[in-house]
Amino acid sequence: MTLTTTRRNFLGGSSGLALSLKFGAVGAAGHENVYRRWEDIMRNKWTWDRVVRGSRGLNCTGHCAFNIFVKNGIVWREEQQGEYGHQGDDTPDFGPRGCQKGLRQHKYMYGKQRVLYPMRRIGERGEGKWERISWDDALTQVADKFIDIAVEDGPESITYAMGTAMILKRAGFAGLFRFSNILGNVIPETFAGVGDLPVGANMTLGFPLPGDSMPAVFKSKTCLIWACNPAATRIPDAHFFWEARYNGTEVICISPEFSPTAVRSSKWVNPKPGSDAALALGMVHVMIRDNLIDWDYVKEQTDMPFLVRASDQKFLRESDFVEGGRDDGFYFWDEASGQPQAAPGTGFSNPFAPPDPNKKPESLVLGDLQPAVEGSWTVET
Known part of the structure; x- marks a missing residue:
């Protein structure tokens, strides 16, 4: 059977259908016994045993604050928290912080890739064949191998890898650092396996993350x-x-x-x-x-004026000509006195250590000193 219709008939039928749907909706809205128990079912399903505070940072060092909802010992939900200090009326706030990567981090705890006990490779490298062994067996094998390598090639031939999962867990590998230092082993810089940090800053300043806040x-x-x-x-x-x-x-x-x-x-x-x-x-x-440099700033706040030895292209240090001098005490040529002067703010305490309340705060202020930024001089060492 073939069904045919005209445009007029189709539009007329559509109007009738729309009216019937409209009146049907009115009738349903007036019904008093509306089923609402499904709301209670969902509320009971999504109740939590506890809510704990945590942070997330998949090697971004963000440590974003989260509320973590736990049920039956399993993380079911996470919510970002915007509880961060106000930076001032003239700058944006830090919060809320977090991202999809952080929200998914708890999945690592339940993933098949997580290693919960020692495993020993039983196949060729890359085959993915492993067997579970006891902790005593694993520690004994590692200790025996350590001793053999240290005796044959020296303790410095043993190195450790922190792994990308441990970069943010500083307390977790403090013991490993101590163990390595006692044995005289080698530990690469913790970000060495990632390779995304400014190496020049680390080599120059001894610290990989210099800079101001965001x-x-x-x-x-x-x-x-x-x-x-x-x-x-x-x-x-x-x-x-x-x-x-x-x-x-x-x-x-x-x-x-x-x-x-x-x-x-x-x-x-x-x-x-x-x-x-x-x-x-x-x-x-x-x-x-083009002389686009603020020379007063450069002389006081940077190491550009520091004297460099022509023999080895290294900074002139206090230890070069002072018995028992420090390796972190540097000098520049003072044009006012015509001789080398110790650069203010160098040769003192660790710049990243807490300040000593009993000592005068260290300062880079030059005062009457006038560092030269170019030239060559002879200094007896």
């Missing part, structure tokens, strides 16, 4: 995002860059690829891979050539 980005006129991708790897803090851009900061991303960070930046500079050093040196050349 609100400082909001107050800057120009911000360079170089060799990093905070839109993907620093999600909790990335909003500072974008809010700074809306506030008038020129955010420049220097990256060979058009990354998620480059998409959101004011300007994208894409040098060829491996040419970053040439780009940086070219920028420095232009700054010096």
Whole structure:
């Protein structure tokens, strides 16, 4: 059978159907015995035994605060918490913090990839064949191997890998550090396996994470995002860059690829891979050539005036010409006195240690000193 209709008949039938649906809805709304027990069923299903506080940071060091909902000993839900200190009326707040990566972190506890006991490889490397062994057996094998290697090749031939899962658990590997130091073993820098930290800063300052807090980005006129991708790897803090851009900061991303960070930046500079050093040196050349440097700031706040030994290209240190002198005491040539002077703020305590309340605070203030920024001199050591 073939069904046919006209446009007029179809529209007329549609109007009748719409009216019938409308009146039917009115009749249902007036019914008093509406079934609502499903709400109680869902409430009872999603009740929690307890709510605990925790933090998340999948090697981003974000440590974002979360409320963690636990039922029958299992994490079922997590919620971000915005309980962070107010930074001031002229800068954005830190909170709320967190990302999808952090929300999924608890899945590691229940994943098949989690190792809960010692495993020994029984097949070829890469085959994925393992057998479970006891803790006593595992520790005995490791200890025997340590002794054999240390006796044959020396303790420095043994090294440890922290693993990416341990980077944020500093207390967890403190014992391993101590164990290694006692035996004279080698521990690479904890981020060595990741390779995404500024190595130059670590080598120069002895600390891999120098810098100001994130609100400082909001107050800057120009911000360079170089060799990093905070839109993907620093999600909790990335909003500072974008809010700074809306506030008038020129955010420049220097990256060979058009990354998620480059998409959101004011300007994208894409040098060829491996040419970053040439780009940086070219920028420095232009700054010096065109006198775009605040020399008073450079002399006081940087190590540019420090004297460098011509023989080995290392900084001149107090230990070079003072018996028992410190290795972290540096000098510059003072144009006012015509002789080397100790650079203020060097040769004292660990800069990252808590201040001593019984000592006068260390300062970089130059006072009457006038450091030279170029030249060559002879210093007896």
